[in-house]
Amino acid sequence: MSGVSKTFRRREGGEHLALSAIDLAVAEGEFVSILGPSGCGKSTLLYMLGGFVAPSSGSIRVGDRPVTGPGPDRGPVFQEFALFPWKTVLGNVAYGLREQGVARVAAEARARALIAQVGLKDYETFYPKELSGGMKQRVAIARTLAYDPAILLMDEPFGALDAHTRTRLQNDLLSLWERDRKTVLFVTHSVDEAVFLSDRVVVMSRSPGRIKADVTIDLPRPRRRADLLLDARYQRHVIDLERLIDDAPDVGVRP
Amino acid sequence: MSARLLARAPIGLLPIAVLIGIWQAVALSGLAPPALLPRPALVFARVLEQLGQPEFLLHAAATLRRLFAGFVVALVLGVALGLAAGVNRRVDAVVRPLVRILAPIPKIALYPALILTLGFDDAPKIVLVAADSFFPILLATLQGARAVEPKLVWAARAAGTSAAASIYKVVLPATLPAILTGCRIGLVVSCIVVFLAEMISSTDGLGWVLVNAARRFQTVDMFVPLIAISVLGLALNLGLSAIRARLLVGFPEEA
Amino acid sequence: MRGLATLPGLPPLLAIGGLLAAWQAASLAVGLDSLPGVPATLAAFPDLIRDPDTIRNIADSLRRMVVGFAAALALALPLGILMGRSRTFARLMNPLLMVTYPVPKAALMPIIMLWLGVGDLSKTLVIVFAVSLPVIYHAYAGARAVEEKMLWSAAAMGMSGPARLLRVVVPAALPEILVGCRTGIVIALITMVTSEMIARQSGIGNLIFNSLDFAQYETVYAMIVVVGVLGIVLDIAFERLRTALVGWASPVGEVAVASA
Numbered sequence: 001m002s003g004v005s006k007t008f009r010r011r012e013g014g015e016h017l018a019l020s021a022i023d024l025a026v027a028e029g030e031f032v033s034i035l036g037p038s039g040c041g042k043s044t045l046l047y048m049l050g051g052f053v054a055p056s057s058g059s060i061r062v063g064d065r066p067v068t069g070p071g072p073d074r075g076p077v078f079q080e081f082a083l084f085p086w087k088t089v090l091g092n093v094a095y096g097l098r099e100q101g102v103a104r105v106a107a108e109a110r111a112r113a114l115i116a117q118v119g120l121k122d123y124e125t126f127y128p129k130e131l132s133g134g135m136k137q138r139v140a141i142a143r144t145l146a147y148d149p150a151i152l153l154m155d156e157p158f159g160a161l162d163a164h165t166r167t168r169l170q171n172d173l174l175s176l177w178e179r180d181r182k183t184v185l186f187v188t189h190s191v192d193e194a195v196f197l198s199d200r201v202v203v204m205s206r207s208p209g210r211i212k213a214d215v216t217i218d219l220p221r222p223r224r225r226a227d228l229l230l231d232a233r234y235q236r237h238v239i240d241l242e243r244l245i246d247d248a249p250d251v252g253v254r255p
Numbered sequence: 256m257s258a259r260l261l262a263r264a265p266i267g268l269l270p271i272a273v274l275i276g277i278w279q280a281v282a283l284s285g286l287a288p289p290a291l292l293p294r295p296a297l298v299f300a301r302v303l304e305q306l307g308q309p310e311f312l313l314h315a316a317a318t319l320r321r322l323f324a325g326f327v328v329a330l331v332l333g334v335a336l337g338l339a340a341g342v343n344r345r346v347d348a349v350v351r352p353l354v355r356i357l358a359p360i361p362k363i364a365l366y367p368a369l370i371l372t373l374g375f376d377d378a379p380k381i382v383l384v385a386a387d388s389f390f391p392i393l394l395a396t397l398q399g400a401r402a403v404e405p406k407l408v409w410a411a412r413a414a415g416t417s418a419a420a421s422i423y424k425v426v427l428p429a430t431l432p433a434i435l436t437g438c439r440i441g442l443v444v445s446c447i448v449v450f451l452a453e454m455i456s457s458t459d460g461l462g463w464v465l466v467n468a469a470r471r472f473q474t475v476d477m478f479v480p481l482i483a484i485s486v487l488g489l490a491l492n493l494g495l496s497a498i499r500a501r502l503l504v505g506f507p508e509e510a
Numbered sequence: 511m512r513g514l515a516t517l518p519g520l521p522p523l524l525a526i527g528g529l530l531a532a533w534q535a536a537s538l539a540v541g542l543d544s545l546p547g548v549p550a551t552l553a554a555f556p557d558l559i560r561d562p563d564t565i566r567n568i569a570d571s572l573r574r575m576v577v578g579f580a581a582a583l584a585l586a587l588p589l590g591i592l593m594g595r596s597r598t599f600a601r602l603m604n605p606l607l608m609v610t611y612p613v614p615k616a617a618l619m620p621i622i623m624l625w626l627g628v629g630d631l632s633k634t635l636v637i638v639f640a641v642s643l644p645v646i647y648h649a650y651a652g653a654r655a656v657e658e659k660m661l662w663s664a665a666a667m668g669m670s671g672p673a674r675l676l677r678v679v680v681p682a683a684l685p686e687i688l689v690g691c692r693t694g695i696v697i698a699l700i701t702m703v704t705s706e707m708i709a710r711q712s713g714i715g716n717l718i719f720n721s722l723d724f725a726q727y728e729t730v731y732a733m734i735v736v737v738g739v740l741g742i743v744l745d746i747a748f749e750r751l752r753t754a755l756v757g758w759a760s761p762v763g764e765v766a767v768a769s770a
Binding site: 047050051052069070071072074075076078080082084085086087088095096099100127128129140143144147149 | 404405406407409410411412413414415416418425428429431503504505506507
């Protein structure tokens with residue numbers, strides 16, 4: 001895959017215009033956050049890219065192939081984890097590999113390695129219900145990484161976690177990414193999270209969802225949380241982005 | 256599970272003991288002649304004696320055969336149709352109104368028609384059992400399949416599972432708890448219906464044993480099949496609970 | 511598809527039409543006297559309705575059903591609600607209910623008839639037994655699920671224990687209770703027909719089997735249609751009642767399914 005470019009364009013006529021004329025291109029290996037208030041359609045954007053939801057108009061391409069449905073080149077990670085409750089940690093992580101036609105033994109070996117990588121060694125035989133939220137999301141990330149998608153689609157993956165767990169997972173995701181350099185699209189409504197993780201932050205407005213700003217985060221990598229929090233450029237980005245979101249021309253009444 | 260059952264058993268056995276006590280008292284007091292109300296000890300001794308009789312066991316086997324034949328037909332059809340209607344709107348649009356009309360019809364009323372068209376053998380009884388246990392299983396499956404988190408399917412689709420395969424790889428296992436709930440109702444219904452069908456028209460089976468005893472005013476023998484069907488129902492329920500515990504290891508406990 | 515969905519009455523009517531067409535097709539395909547077609551069955555109705563005997567049988571059946579159902583409610587609702595509010599009482603009653611659940615209540619007919627004769631009392635009693643179980647069960651589930659905090663705030667407002675039961679627990683459990691009643695109505699109908707088929711003396715079930723014995727097949731099918739329509743009408747009527755009473759609760763979407 002070379003020179004990844006993606007164009008979204010969605011224009012929904014009729015009752016509700018969820019996303020209006022979105023153009024977005026993401027380069028290979030880039031970490032892009034999509035930031036916006038709830039209801040701005042940022043998750044929908046991600047689902048369309050995943051091929052789970054069809055756009056009403058416009059086209060989406062990955063490389064030079066148009067997106068017509070889900071595929072193992074784009075791996076989703078959901079806020080709700082969406083782990084298979086009837087499978088163990090090992091079964092969940094090995095699922096994608098087995099679907100790709102990898103033999104059981106090889107798939108399980110690879111799954112074990114990934115489980116160790118996300119810090120869940122010795123939890124292979126546990127069922128999702130026996131894990132905490134943070135652990136579940138680690139399993140979900142490992143399940144997606146298992147089939148080695150070129151693009152990760154992360155839909156508020158840490159939104160359901162407590163602040164402490166959230167920080168730890170952000171750090172771990174960052175070190176994983178700095179090693180693999182996969183393309184990541186990361187939907188969030190947390191400004192700190194977006195600035196901390198991304199190369200670029202796309203800010204969206206609501207009703208209809210539009211791209212309001214596209215900010216490049218020029219902070220050096222590898223990033224360390226402790227350093228960044230004191231970094232004036234980091235603080236500047238956070239303040240600017242928060243102001244951008246506050247200025248969003250919405251009525252201000254949130255459900 | 257069994258520990259919990261034991262813990263609550265002692266106090267719960269009280270009403271049953273009291274009922275049997277009253278039964279014993281009335282029988283002994285001479286208020287009711289033994290021909291109308293035999294002593295409980297006599298009845299239970301007769302149950303044990305019959306359990307050793309090949310003839311009685313053959314009747315029980317006939318009942319079980321019809322029960323399971325009908326139940327399996329209902330299970331296969333109910334789950335297949337429930338899943339189909341759960342994932343496909345067109346199937347749902349056809350199934351729902353049919354169910355709305357057919358479910359509240361007392362199926363036992365169709366029994367004479369079944370006898371007329373299918374003869375007096377096993378066929379009408381099996382069809383009746385199937386027809387009666389079909390609806391609880393279908394409805395439970397349909398509701399369960401409808402409630403499956405779409406992101407579970409998306410996660411599998413992204414890992415390379417085809418849309419058709421995701422029905423049995425994701426929707427079916429995710430619906431399993433609901434299906435098993437439907438099965439529990441379906442089994443009780445099967446027990447009841449097979450017995451009644453045998454009472455109304457049959458030449459063997461537990462229901463026939465009761466009618467036959469009634470014809471000859473063998474009061475003691477009339478209680479035997481009733482106790483047998485109650486024990487059978489309990490045993491089936493326990494068996495299903497064991498299967499449930501095994502199949503649903505990963506699922507959260509039901510409230 | 512959307513066009514159909516907006517007309518709520520139409521899909522069930524289409525379903526009925528489809529079912530009748532399937533019946534007629536099967537009748538033509540089989541070509542036996544024992545499976546008359548739709549027109550022949552419908553032609554049997556005028557004679558049936560003119561026969562005072564038929565009307566009396568149907569009236570007998572309905573009377574037993576209504577009395578049995580009402581008596582079952584009077585017995586089962588307090589029991590179920592009490593079970594829902596008292597853990598000990600629930601533990602006391604549960605095994606007894608578990609043991610009696612798989613016993614077909616209509617199968618008690620021969621024994622009850624020995625004691626009480628073949629008359630109304632036996633048949634009504636059987637209906638009471640059959641209807642009670644699902645009603646107890648659902649009232650129990652409904653009363654158990656009432657939020658404790660709702661009771662606390664009622665107590666804080668100075669409501670006495672019995673008043674809380676009547677004015678908080680019962681309304682809160684009502685949606686679930688009505689689900690039990692809906693199942694109970696279907697079961698009442700089933701038990702009524704079945705008990706009459708087992709103890710043939712009067713009623714719809716008796717009429718069906720009498721006609722069967724005399725090879726009056728059209729009458730058999732006509733009476734089956736009567737029972738079926740009765741089931742559907744009762745279900746729809748009850749669903750209306752339910753929506754009127756507990757429109758505030760989210761629809762249960764459950765169709766009454768169970769047997770006697």
